[in-house]
Amino acid sequence: MASAPESRGTAVRSGRPAGAASSLQTLRLLESGPRGLTEAQAEERLVKHGENTVPGSHPVPWGLRLARAVGEPFTAVLLCLGLVSAVIASWGTACVIAVLVVVSAVLRAAGERRAERSVAALCAVLPQTATVRRRPAEGAAPVHRELPVDQLVPGDVVRLGAGDLVPADVRLLRASGLTVHQAVLSGESAPVPKHAVDTGCERPVGNGEFTGPGAPDSADPVPGAKGTADTGPGIGGATGPGAGDATEFSAPHLCFQGSSVASGSATAVVVATGAHTRFADAWATPPGRRRGTFDRSVRSVAWLLIRCMLLIPPVALLADAAVRGRGLETLPFAVTVAVGLTPEMLPVVVTAALARAAGGLARRRAVLVRRLHALGDLGAAGVLCTDKTGTLTQDRPVLECSLAPDGTPDARVAQWAALSAFWTLHLAELPVPDPLDEALLDATVEPDGPAGSGDGGGADLGGLWDWEGVAALPFDPVRRLSCAVLRPPHADGTPGPAAAPHAPEAAEAAAGGPGEYTAYGPGEYTVVVKGAAEEVLERCALDDERRAELHRRAALLAEDGLRLLAVGCARRRSRLGPYVPGDERGLTFLGFVGLRDALAPTAARALAGLARQGVAVKVLTGDHPGTAARVCRDLGLLDADGTPAADAPSQDAGATGTVRPGAPPGVVTGAVVDTLDDDRLAEVAARSTVFARCTPAQKARVVRALRTRSTTGFLGDGVNDLAALHAADIGLCPRTAAPVAREAADVVLGAKELTAIEDAVAAGRRCGGAIASYLRIVLSSNLGNVLAMLVAGVLLPFLPMLPAQVLVQNLCFDAAQLALAFDRPGTVEGRRRPAVLRPRALLGFVTGFGLLNAAADVATFAVLALAVRHGTGTDSAAAFHSGWFTENLLTQAMVMLLLRTGGSAAYARRPARPLLLAVAGLAAVGLLLPLSPLGAPLGMTPLPWVYYPMLALVLCVYGAALALARAAGERRAAGARPGRYGKGRKSDG
Numbered sequence: 001m002a003s004a005p006e007s008r009g010t011a012v013r014s015g016r017p018a019g020a021a022s023s024l025q026t027l028r029l030l031e032s033g034p035r036g037l038t039e040a041q042a043e044e045r046l047v048k049h050g051e052n053t054v055p056g057s058h059p060v061p062w063g064l065r066l067a068r069a070v071g072e073p074f075t076a077v078l079l080c081l082g083l084v085s086a087v088i089a090s091w092g093t094a095c096v097i098a099v100l101v102v103v104s105a106v107l108r109a110a111g112e113r114r115a116e117r118s119v120a121a122l123c124a125v126l127p128q129t130a131t132v133r134r135r136p137a138e139g140a141a142p143v144h145r146e147l148p149v150d151q152l153v154p155g156d157v158v159r160l161g162a163g164d165l166v167p168a169d170v171r172l173l174r175a176s177g178l179t180v181h182q183a184v185l186s187g188e189s190a191p192v193p194k195h196a197v198d199t200g201c202e203r204p205v206g207n208g209e210f211t212g213p214g215a216p217d218s219a220d221p222v223p224g225a226k227g228t229a230d231t232g233p234g235i236g237g238a239t240g241p242g243a244g245d246a247t248e249f250s251a252p253h254l255c256f257q258g259s260s261v262a263s264g265s266a267t268a269v270v271v272a273t274g275a276h277t278r279f280a281d282a283w284a285t286p287p288g289r290r291r292g293t294f295d296r297s298v299r300s301v302a303w304l305l306i307r308c309m310l311l312i313p314p315v316a317l318l319a320d321a322a323v324r325g326r327g328l329e330t331l332p333f334a335v336t337v338a339v340g341l342t343p344e345m346l347p348v349v350v351t352a353a354l355a356r357a358a359g360g361l362a363r364r365r366a367v368l369v370r371r372l373h374a375l376g377d378l379g380a381a382g383v384l385c386t387d388k389t390g391t392l393t394q395d396r397p398v399l400e401c402s403l404a405p406d407g408t409p410d411a412r413v414a415q416w417a418a419l420s421a422f423w424t425l426h427l428a429e430l431p432v433p434d435p436l437d438e439a440l441l442d443a444t445v446e447p448d449g450p451a452g453s454g455d456g457g458g459a460d461l462g463g464l465w466d467w468e469g470v471a472a473l474p475f476d477p478v479r480r481l482s483c484a485v486l487r488p489p490h491a492d493g494t495p496g497p498a499a500a501p502h503a504p505e506a507a508e509a510a511a512g513g514p515g516e517y518t519a520y521g522p523g524e525y526t527v528v529v530k531g532a533a534e535e536v537l538e539r540c541a542l543d544d545e546r547r548a549e550l551h552r553r554a555a556l557l558a559e560d561g562l563r564l565l566a567v568g569c570a571r572r573r574s575r576l577g578p579y580v581p582g583d584e585r586g587l588t589f590l591g592f593v594g595l596r597d598a599l600a601p602t603a604a605r606a607l608a609g610l611a612r613q614g615v616a617v618k619v620l621t622g623d624h625p626g627t628a629a630r631v632c633r634d635l636g637l638l639d640a641d642g643t644p645a646a647d648a649p650s651q652d653a654g655a656t657g658t659v660r661p662g663a664p665p666g667v668v669t670g671a672v673v674d675t676l677d678d679d680r681l682a683e684v685a686a687r688s689t690v691f692a693r694c695t696p697a698q699k700a701r702v703v704r705a706l707r708t709r710s711t712t713g714f715l716g717d718g719v720n721d722l723a724a725l726h727a728a729d730i731g732l733c734p735r736t737a738a739p740v741a742r743e744a745a746d747v748v749l750g751a752k753e754l755t756a757i758e759d760a761v762a763a764g765r766r767c768g769g770a771i772a773s774y775l776r777i778v779l780s781s782n783l784g785n786v787l788a789m790l791v792a793g794v795l796l797p798f799l800p801m802l803p804a805q806v807l808v809q810n811l812c813f814d815a816a817q818l819a820l821a822f823d824r825p826g827t828v829e830g831r832r833r834p835a836v837l838r839p840r841a842l843l844g845f846v847t848g849f850g851l852l853n854a855a856a857d858v859a860t861f862a863v864l865a866l867a868v869r870h871g872t873g874t875d876s877a878a879a880f881h882s883g884w885f886t887e888n889l890l891t892q893a894m895v896m897l898l899l900r901t902g903g904s905a906a907y908a909r910r911p912a913r914p915l916l917l918a919v920a921g922l923a924a925v926g927l928l929l930p931l932s933p934l935g936a937p938l939g940m941t942p943l944p945w946v947y948y949p950m951l952a953l954v955l956c957v958y959g960a961a962l963a964l965a966r967a968a969g970e971r972r973a974a975g976a977r978p979g980r981y982g983k984g985r986k987s988d989g
């Protein structure tokens, strides 16, 4: 039994000699063949080469994790303050800070590890697979099967189709209209054309043009293959750079792990797997995604606080110098005050809240959150864009009508479309048939004709199946066309008995097309083109009037909600060279085929739910404007006159969006998008609901325009949605999406249950709410403490708090505040509006409540002064420290209950049990620690009993003031906010 030869190991592993060798040499070098490996060979190679795991998927070592945690902005600033303390030999403060840094770094690293593990476990539910050709045993026929990507070995023969991720480094053996996205490797944003060049003769093999047994094997590349000025994009639809690029990634016959198939199909042999791929070389760790809104707002809050922290020491020093005439000796105290402001548990609380919410979504709704912070972004999202097919509709089209050019039923149009689909699938070796092609084949091969159509098919296909495919180009979402070149059964010039009645020329004649052919000359083939009505009609030899009339007919059919295919054909002489875009011109129009794609059963409910949540939904589709408008009307997104439905949230409600005469009202077409500059597009996008006939790039542009005004999600399932998924703040896809869409998405919805989005949005908002709660509570009480410390530092002859006491107090606060990650602050308001964390609004809130907290502290100082005077023989410094410690922990406990997100309505929802326990624990420590044996070593002393009733009074007044201020703030905010989301202030959560 052969195994990958040791001496050729490097060649196999690097895949580089494969770049210089012909496909045959490559197969030999890999001891493989076009029929693939045997299962036994593959098993042996798997042991030898290891699993084909994505580089960077290995766990991050603890050391690196801790180092990253220390590098977080707050921890880094704490560390700097600690160093300052050490330099001035203030060892107490330095130790306090060191303990805080270690605790927060360890908690953060542990939390992240746990979150990563659960995300990895969730993602393992959706393993990536590849279609591989293997033989059960030597001499047995090869079979194609789906195999987890990590089981691929060098020498495996794999099939690639649109929407697939390239599972390893591969060398193309055959390719048809193949273009790949390899931005992650080479930075090229446009798809790059690839073909199976055999080095040595440098010519494409079954490649960039039509693929088939008869056409291109002996072909030379032709101008126009990669797009020229006169022919437009090549038949592969690819215009990307890279062809002339000297880098290895531009090698036309090599595709690399990390890239994905944009269009076309291919058969390829695996030349390198796992750590030996170029992806592994290029990226020690996978490239990070762009930071979303949530990340950005948390960071901006962090930097705002850091600026405040850095301001505090000089202010404290100056105040002390001015009032007490003290100098640098108060620096340790000033540093302690700055430390007091730090919400060092912020990263821990964020990670814990998000991980917990993601786990809940996976359990309850089978929603997989692949990037934790995307959940925060989803909570802040004001706009959700979605494609139509496969998301709002089921993507299970059924043939409904087959119409001749004059609009009369004619089964042959669907049959020609089906024949073209059959050969496209067959010759391009597509791993998965396109749903439209599948529907055509299903309908036309059934003996009773297409289901539900009185006029669609039902005719005998025997004659048509005798036609043979010569070359084909699969559907490409940019060109919106697919083509097949067919050879008639008797291509020697004699029309075959069965072929004649069905030959497209007969339809040409009936349609009044050019020429009335009755027979094929020797070597004459027929090119059958099917695709979007606009694209096919543009390529048909028609006068303007007739073309306009056919456009009107197409629009009428589309407005009935049908997915529409136009079919055209042309006779071409057989040739040795490949067929080129020019061959698709001057077609004879055969007719239209209409297919009905039912709405997804949960789509309407999901859209209504999103509307209730204040999320504006926009539909971005490649389909006909009429079809898109009809679907949106049926789903309640558009009113009959094209205005966004009355109850739909909008960024600028009430616009009709009639920006293009000809398109149904309310629909913006891709062609119009191209005429608008970015600012104007942002305006139009904000007030329109439906964007039709959009290319993948136009979808991405609309999403980018929307992002300039609001956090924007995109829900899509196909390869034509890839660019938009990348462009959005949050990419979502259903579980049945193409692998490439699943890989690009941050959130994968369970099954086709769209209502799960509503739950995911609600979970994101709850996380945003919990994090906003944490920040409000921690920052307002920290700010209060800092102000009180500054006042006490100036007024008192001793330190207001000893370093050990600061340490214990902070650790108690930190431990209790972690419980906020488990709270579920749910309010009616929170459910209706995006949860956006706004640093400035937060700052206003924190300043107000911080001053209130400082007032309570100062009142406590007065109470303490009275109590200490009353208590005989009490050490006044120790009494002050104990009294303030108790008051601090009690006020913190109150604040945690009263300042939870959601305002007064939040009180209706009971705090989560961990929060109640934390609050009770905090209060107990505050009351009991000074009295316990631990009190004395910490410099505390029991207080005279008279202190407690006075403290209770202060706390009652403080609690009442908190509740009143909170209610007043909410009334003000509600008054400033109109009923509909988008015109008023956005919530802080």
Ligand SMILES: Nc1ncnc2c1ncn2[C@@H]1O[C@H](COP(=O)(O)OP(=O)(O)OP(=O)(O)O)[C@@H](O)[C@H]1O
Pocket (backbone or CB within 6 Å): 387, 388, 389, 390, 434, 436, 437, 475, 477, 480, 481, 482, 530, 531, 532, 533, 563, 564, 565, 566, 620, 621, 622, 623, 624, 718, 720
């Ligand atoms: N297999 C196919 N062969 C030929 N033409 C097709 C095929 N599939 C789709 N089309 C045509 O291309 C048009 C655009 O299809 P595309 O797949 O880009 O968008 P879509 O799937 O309809 O919409 P969405 O963007 O909502 O997923 C369709 O309206 C149809 O006319």
